[in-house]
Amino acid sequence: MIHQQTQKQIAVIGGGVMGICGAYFLAQAGHQVAVIEQRSNVAEESTLGNSGILSAGSALPWSAPGMRKAILSGMFNQESPNVLNARFSPALWCWMRRWMAESEVQRFRLHTHQMQRLASYSQDLLQQIEQHFQIDFEQSRGLLRLCRNDEELAALDPARELLSECGVSHRLLDSSAARALEPALANAGNVAGALYFPDIGAGNCTLFTKQLKAILQGLGVHFHFNSNVSAIAPHGSRVALQIDGQQLSADAVVCATGSASAKLLKPLGLRLPLHAIKTYTATASVKNYEDAPKLAVLDSSYKVSMARIGSRLRLAGVAEFGAKNMDIDDKALRTLLKVAHDWFPDAANFNSASFWCGHTPMLADEVPLIGHTGVNNVFVNIAHGGSGWSMALGASKLLADQISGLPSEVDLDGLTMARYG
Numbered sequence: 001m002i003h004q005q006t007q008k009q010i011a012v013i014g015g016g017v018m019g020i021c022g023a024y025f026l027a028q029a030g031h032q033v034a035v036i037e038q039r040s041n042v043a044e045e046s047t048l049g050n051s052g053i054l055s056a057g058s059a060l061p062w063s064a065p066g067m068r069k070a071i072l073s074g075m076f077n078q079e080s081p082n083v084l085n086a087r088f089s090p091a092l093w094c095w096m097r098r099w100m101a102e103s104e105v106q107r108f109r110l111h112t113h114q115m116q117r118l119a120s121y122s123q124d125l126l127q128q129i130e131q132h133f134q135i136d137f138e139q140s141r142g143l144l145r146l147c148r149n150d151e152e153l154a155a156l157d158p159a160r161e162l163l164s165e166c167g168v169s170h171r172l173l174d175s176s177a178a179r180a181l182e183p184a185l186a187n188a189g190n191v192a193g194a195l196y197f198p199d200i201g202a203g204n205c206t207l208f209t210k211q212l213k214a215i216l217q218g219l220g221v222h223f224h225f226n227s228n229v230s231a232i233a234p235h236g237s238r239v240a241l242q243i244d245g246q247q248l249s250a251d252a253v254v255c256a257t258g259s260a261s262a263k264l265l266k267p268l269g270l271r272l273p274l275h276a277i278k279t280y281t282a283t284a285s286v287k288n289y290e291d292a293p294k295l296a297v298l299d300s301s302y303k304v305s306m307a308r309i310g311s312r313l314r315l316a317g318v319a320e321f322g323a324k325n326m327d328i329d330d331k332a333l334r335t336l337l338k339v340a341h342d343w344f345p346d347a348a349n350f351n352s353a354s355f356w357c358g359h360t361p362m363l364a365d366e367v368p369l370i371g372h373t374g375v376n377n378v379f380v381n382i383a384h385g386g387s388g389w390s391m392a393l394g395a396s397k398l399l400a401d402q403i404s405g406l407p408s409e410v411d412l413d414g415l416t417m418a419r420y421g
């Protein structure tokens, strides 16, 4: 159904999950859409290594109260949820101070509400798309947040209160109830208890993005692969793009450029406090199906998630600050493998796991930035941190509605450029 009056030509830069979801809602609204991607296909960067956890409940900011202490103590451990890179720069230190200031209780509460709102809206949209197109992207339901000791369980109390406030359904389980719900925990070490989220799911983000690309092709969206946008410049009432020595112009441009966004937007005078945090995955083939978890799992101590992706098990986690390269850090790998061996030692061939890392761009408040930039007809959908898959459809629909001049279906407060004055 065409909702809007004026059809626009819109260039979406970036073929990750955000660009593809944005292109979908824009095409549905009747616009002429072209996706411009520097790689040879969609879902080749952050979207590729995604661990798949998908739901409102996973969308909690990392900067929880107590995070500063956790980062410092992690520096001295063999395994840790965080790695501070040796090439720590003054700019990064400045960013981290801003980020840590956001872990103050009231700020954390506010950001949690904003992210949950977006993630829950996304979940509704995902269900609609899933049902409408009958797509299969290896979805599963249910997530267990596992705790190793009573102290960790007790520490979940404030988060539980906040999750209830946000309407995220969850249940506290003791050790035997957790093992009964996830029989693959039979060979696990200490399970003090778990928080069970029945509505949290997981799904293969890459597969979803590729299926949506096929749907977009059916809707007449054009794809320009191997095309790098080197500059964006407002040009009268339109916007001009430099693409490998050629110029293309459009009525509006959407930057869904992930960790490349800061560099691309800087010449437009947009200096955003964006920092790309490096995170890791380990993917291993399932060896014993009865020993592999059916539910998605999150380790409370190390903040490592685990989910089945078809016949593979994917672990993801460890936030590395200050790394620009794609080198694999030993401490990060040790952490992922420790978590795998602690909970599901016989599930998969962990010793032959393949490792990957990617950068997740984040603003200091960890809340995404969606909508108009203040520069004529230039829009963004960026900075989703570690929960971009969970928020992709909601963020993209809000963006498309703004471009089409339609009212937003959820409150945009705190998600737009307005928060920078």
Ligand SMILES: Cc1cc2nc3c(=O)[nH]c(=O)nc-3n(C[C@H](O)[C@H](O)[C@H](O)COP(=O)(O)OP(=O)(O)OC[C@H]3O[C@@H](n4cnc5c(N)ncnc54)[C@H](O)[C@@H]3O)c2cc1C
Residues within 6 Å of the ligand: 013, 014, 015, 016, 017, 018, 019, 036, 037, 038, 039, 042, 043, 044, 045, 046, 047, 048, 049, 050, 051, 052, 053, 054, 058, 227, 228, 229, 230, 256, 257, 258, 259, 260, 261, 264, 279, 280, 281, 305, 316, 317, 357, 358, 359, 360, 381, 382, 383, 384, 385, 386, 387, 388, 389, 390, 391
């Ligand atoms: C290891 C890891 C695990 C994760 N796990 C989860 C999870 O379990 N749940 C969850 O909700 N989220 C998770 N995330 C976060 C989520 O994957 C990201 O937020 C999401 O993929 C971001 O999508 P994107 O489209 O913004 O970025 P990307 O996928 O990085 O896409 C950006 C695209 O823009 C293109 N591009 C950039 N610059 C240009 C240019 N100048 N010209 C043309 N093209 C350009 C790039 O090539 C790229 O394809 C995880 C992230 C990582 C790294």
